Amino acid sequence: MKTVTIQYPDQLDEQLRKLVAAGWFKTPEEGVVEALRRYLSGHSVELQEKQILEDVEWGLHGRD
Amino acid sequence: MAATEIVAVLDAGPLIHLDELGRLNLLNDFKELLVPQVVLDEALKHRPGLRQAELLNLEIISEPSLLPAGLLKLADDLALHAGERAALAVLKERGGQFLLSDDAAARTVALAVGFQTHGTIGLILRSHRRGMIAKAEALQLLRELPARTTLHLRKSFLDSILATVASEKS
Numbered sequence: 001m002k003t004v005t006i007q008y009p010d011q012l013d014e015q016l017r018k019l020v021a022a023g024w025f026k027t028p029e030e031g032v033v034e035a036l037r038r039y040l041s042g043h044s045v046e047l048q049e050k051q052i053l054e055d056v057e058w059g060l061h062g063r064d
Numbered sequence: 065m066a067a068t069e070i071v072a073v074l075d076a077g078p079l080i081h082l083d084e085l086g087r088l089n090l091l092n093d094f095k096e097l098l099v100p101q102v103v104l105d106e107a108l109k110h111r112p113g114l115r116q117a118e119l120l121n122l123e124i125i126s127e128p129s130l131l132p133a134g135l136l137k138l139a140d141d142l143a144l145h146a147g148e149r150a151a152l153a154v155l156k157e158r159g160g161q162f163l164l165s166d167d168a169a170a171r172t173v174a175l176a177v178g179f180q181t182h183g184t185i186g187l188i189l190r191s192h193r194r195g196m197i198a199k200a201e202a203l204q205l206l207r208e209l210p211a212r213t214t215l216h217l218r219k220s221f222l223d224s225i226l227a228t229v230a231s232e233k234s
Contacts, residue, residue, distance in 0.1 A: 001151075036146070037143050038145070044168050045218070047168045047172070048168045049218075049221055051168060051171050051181070051183065052183065052185055052186075052217075052223075052225070054223075055182050055183055055185050055186030055189075056185060056186065056189060056225055056229070057191025057229060058182060058186050058189075058190070059150075059185065059186040059187070059188065059190045059192075059193060060189050060228075060229065060232055061193075061195060062190065062193070064068055064070055064161075
């Protein structure tokens, strides 16, 4: 595990704390890690684009 | 055109992105369209006005069963979100064929255990193939993805898809 100290805008903090209060995350730190994971997952460019190209082929020529 | 016999399970991505395009109705071409409550909650967080009434065959699954051990290990390894785990559990539980997701990690897990996975772009093109929308509209929806949706794509990559689709014989 890595420890990183960051500064981020108050507005983002307010949104994050609303999610914590609503039960989406146990702590703000957990929310930050989840946001980072989602970003990195969604931006694994090679994997995402490979899947989309397969999807284009299916969309155009699939049988179902 | 009659809906196919396919049972599909929705993750939040296509639900959000097709709603952003005003085209949730493209999801009506499945025999059953299942969505875990946790996925719907996530989509509604992003899109409070989500027009779920447009989804004619939608069934909301309140409490999916737990993932089998092998699938749970994969889900843990790729740190899948609760909604993605629930969608996979519903696929297993209900004998579904398709996971509809734009999340690379969720799609990787689904493929690894034998499900088909398709995302927003594939669904738009399938709708054209199955006669729900004209090619011109499919192209227009693809062109509008960057401006109207939160689906992020490199411009050059989207341009190459548009060129591929445009060159197809209708």
